[in-house]
Amino acid sequence: MTDSTFTFRVDDDLKTAFAETAKAQDRTAAQLLRVLMREAVEESRAKREYDEWFDAEIDAALKEADDPNTEWVPHEVVKEDMARQRAELLARIEAEKK
Incomplete structure (x- = not known):
């Protein structure tokens, strides 16, 4: 995998605080930024996959609801x-207590 340079502007106070945060985690700011970027990408991917799954579940439920053979x-x-x-469960629990 080839590396690319990512350049952007950031407030000096934020840069200083971020560098201190990275140092406290025994990382460089660049290492911590890569971790944060990977987490953001994975979170976005997981959300997209969940949304796709959820949409498919809704479509299946609507199809089942429209099916004249569905038993209501x-x-x-x-x-x-x-x-x-x-x-029945409460009776079983009571019986097991005795």
Whole structure:
């Protein structure tokens, strides 16, 4: 991999504080900048990948919702089933305490 020079202007106080921060981490300012740049690129890539995954999940859910063969379960039925499962779990916990 070839190296490139990255030149930009920065406030003197920020430059001094950044150099001190890098020194406290036993790094040069250039080393710390490379770390920060890599982290920014990776964070951006991870966000983009998550957004793509999320969009695909939404598309799949919408497709499933539009499918006439999709079986719909009424909210009340789901609530009753969850209440039953919760009661069973609580009963098991109580039984294990004894």
